[in-house]
Amino acid sequence: MTPRDPFAILDRMRLRVPPVRPWASVVAAAALVGCTTTPYTNRSQIMLISPEQEMKLGATAFQQVKKESSIVAKPAVSGPVADVGKRIAAVADRPDYRWEFVVIDDPKTPNAFALPGGKVAVYTGLFPIAKTTSGLAVVMGHEVAHALARHGAERASQSMLAKTGGAILGAAVATQSPGSAQAAMAVYGLGTQVGVLLPWSRTQESEADHIGLLLMAKAGYDPREALDFWQRMSQAGGKKTSEFLSTHPGHETRQSDIQRWLPEAIEIYERSAKSPVEPLPGVPVAAKGR
DSSP states (O other), rough: OOOOOOOOHHHTOOOOOOOOEEEEEEEEHHTTTTTTTTTOOEEOOOOOHHHHHHHHHHHHHHHHHHTTSOOOOOHHHHHHHHHHHHHHHHTTOTTTTTOOOEEEEOOOOEEEETTTEEEEEEEEGGHHHHHHEEEEEHHHHHHHHHHTTTHHHHHHHHHHHHHHHHHHHHHHTTSOOHHHHHHHHHHHHHHHHHIIIIHHHHHHHHHHHHHHHHHHTTTTTTTTTTHHHHHHHHHHSSSSOOGOSSSSHHHHHHHHHHHHHHHHHHHHHHSSOOOOOBBBBHHHHHHHHH
């Protein structure tokens, strides 16, 4: 596990399905499907984790990330991230979240992440791509959207269901020949990963784009900046992964979706109190701010 993979910390915590019979677990879990919906998009979610559990896990994981990372304390570097984050959190209207925004010193990582309960980190490697506080708002809106939509808890819930389903299949094929059982489990693993978990993750990323666009507009940042930001991010990317096997939407898909959502976001932006747009510090400056 590295600080670049914060969700591995949550996985290490081993969220477990209660020790009841496998079929009972699936039936009980299925009964909860659709009991929660995401804000703005109103998508039904699988949710097997309480908000209190989720926030506790997010806070614990964030503390671990900060221990394993080089956190930038210099106000010239951390200030813009905190300011943009607070502006977006204010319009997110979740006072129960304990919002926290930090900068991690890593010029080679153009990334950011959110953990449950409002814990957000931005790597210094993102600054040259974001360029301004408006570009940073695209990222912060996206990450705050992940927290608002409880994507971390949803991902954990999906994983719990997948593991339970695997246990049931394992029991069902136990009486077959070893070769048949192994083949069945292999197909289940691939089918779950490609057919369920990855598409769900792409859905979450697209949803974060959508909600984030609306949040940055409400916070007074021009949502049209999102098109330029993701274009720069695409150009900065390395080896491309097929969208079918990726956790993120492809560049063309993302651009097309944003264009479709822009009219609504621009209308919100035009009614909002405008936030200042300022250049971000460069990576060399960020690297000295430890």
